[in-house]
Amino acid sequence: xxxxxxxxIIIGILIFDFxxxxxxxxxxxxxxxxxxxxxxxxxxxxxxxxxSQSYQKEKEKIEQFQSxxxxxxxxxxxxxxxxxxxxxxxxxxxxxxxxxxTYSFYASNLIxxxxxxxxxxxxxxxxxxxxxxxxxxxxxxNKSTIKLFVMDKIKGYLLAIIIGGIVISLLLFLIQSLxxxxxxxxxxxxxxxxxxxxxxxxxxLLPLFNKLTPLGDGELKNAIHAYCIxxxxxxxxxxxxxxSKRSNKANAFFSGFGKKKKIVLFDTLVEQHSIPExxxxxxxxxxxxxxxxxxxxxxxxxxxxxxxxxxxxxLVENKNLSIALGAQTNSIALNLIGFGLLFSPVSTVxxxxxxxxxxKNEYEADAFAAQTSSAADLSIALKxxxxxxxxxxxxxxxxxxxxxxxxxxxxxxxAMGIK
Ligand SMILES: [Zn+2]
Numbered sequence: 001x002x003x004x005x006x007x008x009i010i011i012g013i014l015i016f017d018f019x020x021x022x023x024x025x026x027x028x029x030x031x032x033x034x035x036x037x038x039x040x041x042x043x044x045x046x047x048x049x050x051x052s053q054s055y056q057k058e059k060e061k062i063e064q065f066q067s068x069x070x071x072x073x074x075x076x077x078x079x080x081x082x083x084x085x086x087x088x089x090x091x092x093x094x095x096x097x098x099x100x101x102t103y104s105f106y107a108s109n110l111i112x113x114x115x116x117x118x119x120x121x122x123x124x125x126x127x128x129x130x131x132x133x134x135x136x137x138x139x140x141x142n143k144s145t146i147k148l149f150v151m152d153k154i155k156g157y158l159l160a161i162i163i164g165g166i167v168i169s170l171l172l173f174l175i176q177s178l179x180x181x182x183x184x185x186x187x188x189x190x191x192x193x194x195x196x197x198x199x200x201x202x203x204x205l206l207p208l209f210n211k212l213t214p215l216g217d218g219e220l221k222n223a224i225h226a227y228c229i230x231x232x233x234x235x236x237x238x239x240x241x242x243x244s245k246r247s248n249k250a251n252a253f254f255s256g257f258g259k260k261k262k263i264v265l266f267d268t269l270v271e272q273h274s275i276p277e278x279x280x281x282x283x284x285x286x287x288x289x290x291x292x293x294x295x296x297x298x299x300x301x302x303x304x305x306x307x308x309x310x311x312x313x314x315l316v317e318n319k320n321l322s323i324a325l326g327a328q329t330n331s332i333a334l335n336l337i338g339f340g341l342l343f344s345p346v347s348t349v350x351x352x353x354x355x356x357x358x359x360k361n362e363y364e365a366d367a368f369a370a371q372t373s374s375a376a377d378l379s380i381a382l383k384x385x386x387x388x389x390x391x392x393x394x395x396x397x398x399x400x401x402x403x404x405x406x407x408x409x410x411x412x413x414x415a416m417g418i419k
Contacts, residue, residue, distance in 0.1 A: 003323035010324065010341045011078055017344065018071045024403070027396040029060055034394040037410040039418050043383040044393075052390040055139050062135065066127045073123070081326020087112050087334050088327050109172055109333040110165065117160065125153070136247065139390060144246045155208055167193075175316060175332055182316075183309040190309075191302045198298065202239070202255040202262045212239040212264065223275050224263070224282060231372055233286050234259045244268050249389050252278075254285050254294075261289070272388055277381035280373045287368030293361040300357070304350060308343070315339050351402075358405040363415050375416045382409050 001009075036049045077083050091108040094100045100107045132149065136142040144152075170189065174182035197205070206212065215221050215238040228235050236259060243251065243266035250269035256262050263282065270278065288294055315321060319330040321338030369378045386393065386409040395408050407415075 001320065003320040006320055006324035006338065006342065007078065010338070011075065013341065013345055014071065014074055014078070017348070018067070021067060024396070024399045025060060025064060028392075028399040029057065031394050031396040031399075032056055032392070037393055039410055039413045040383050040386065040393060043380075043387055048387060049393070051139070052387075052393065055135075055390040056392045058135050058138075059131070062127065062130060066124075069123075078325070083337065084322060084326025084328070084331075084334060086115065087322070087325075087331050088329060090115070091329060091331070105176060106169060106172055109331065110168060112331070112333045113164075113168060117164070121157075141248045142246075143244055143248060148245065152209065159205075159208070172332060180313045180317065183313040184306075187306045187309050190305055194298065194302060194305075199256055199260075202264060206241070206264070210245070211242045213242075214238065215240050215265070220270065220275055220278065223279055227279050227282065227373065228286075231283075231286060231290075233289070234261065236260045236262055238263045238265070240265055240267050240270060242267055244271075250385065252281055252285060254289065257294075273381055273384060276374065276377040277384065280369050280378035280381050283369035283373035284365045284378065286372070287365035288361065290368060291361065291364050293365065296361075297354075297358070300354065304354075308347075311343060311346075312336070312339050315342075355401075355403070355405050359407045362406050362412065366412055366416060370416055375418075379413055379416055379418050382412060385409075 032053050036044060036046070087108070090112045091104070094104050094107045094111070129149070132142055132144055133146075167190075171182070171186055174186050178185065202212070215224075221238065224235075224238060227233075236256065239262060241264050243249070248268055250266045250272055252263070252265045252269050254261055254263055263285075265278070269281070273281070316332060316335050316339065317330070318335060321342075322329065322331045322334040325334045325338055327334055366378065369375075385391075391409060393408065393410060395404065400408060406412075
């Protein structure tokens with residue numbers, strides 16, 4: 001396929017994608033005015049329901065604005081060939097630099113990615129800022145401060161530079177030394193990395209952003225232990241995480257495998273729910289383990305990455321991708337971006353399939369929780385979570401089908417027999 005055809009296909013994909021999202025957004029916003037669903041009526045009153053609707057509307061508005069902005073930006077970059085132009089300029093500057101020219105392959109690709117990373121971060125930060133300090137603030141969720149926001153940014157940058165830098169350098173090295181057969185070695189390394197990140201997330205990454213305190217003795221700890229013993233569910237440690245330093249929103253999760261599993265409860269979750277509700281939430285999470293969802297999702301993503309890398313190996317050296325993005329020279333970095341854009345419909349479709357599976361898993365975990373703790377407790381916990389987080393009670397089915405990894409709360413309640 002020649003470069004012009006590739007460029008036109010990419011632009012076509014972007015337009016199609018943009019228009020589909022607008023239709024989904026339109027349907028979703030229209031559905032917001034629906035009446036309060038029956039099965040949550042006992043925890044919501046009219047004011048709270050209206051508050052959740054206006055919160056959803058405001059969030060949707062800023063997301064829409066951001067997606068208009070991004071779409072316009074992509075179209076300009078592509079039609080004008082600015083991405084390729086930028087790469088050519090970086091490569092030329094490096095070729096002229098006596099200290100960098102010996103490493104020109106790595107330097108030009110890495111610096112180019114670095115510039116894109118910083119530019120896209122600068123462009124998206126105002127949206128993140130507005131979301132945290134205007135919308136979340138207005139609805140009483142925000143607990144973050146400017147200092148914390150900036151510190152999170154700096155830590156995020158450092159992590160991106162270290163992890164991203166290593167992964168991209170490795171990819172470049174393998175492509176340069178092995179050609180198109182780079183993919184299966186890189187696949188192996190990435191798979192190990194994903195498994196390690198999963199195993200050490202709570203002990204290595206999370207403490208960079210939050211403080212974890214072992215849960216102290218008391219009623220909650222006894223109740224959790226009793227549940228874990230009853231269900232033969234070995235747990236290594238239970239932590240309370242200071243989620244309240246950023247937001248009032250609550251969450252809980254498990255990490256690790258086998259006997260080394262850790263439970264992390266947000267302090268906000270513990271404050272906002274009764275002990276039976278907390279046990280029901282834990283039982284839901286335990287259900288994901290017992291039903292092997294965690295392993296299943298991990299195997300699936302490793303498999304997916306393998307397929308992508310194989311497809312990438314077919315195109316990574318195709319100069320026409322670089323030319324389609326506006327460059328004169330062949331660049332691995334541009335070919336990676338071109339590949340990502342060209343195959344975005346494939347990732348949209350796999351995303352939909354993964355969401356479908358994930359929603360099925362959520363029902364299974366709910367059923368497990370209902371069986372091993374109590375459907376009544378879980379339903380109260382779900383209703384309270386939904387009320388406190390002002391979640392969308394009436395998302396449109398088409399929007400759910402494409403974007404939701406969890407079924408809407410009313411459908412989860414319905415599946416538990418709560419009409
Ligand atoms: Zn779940």
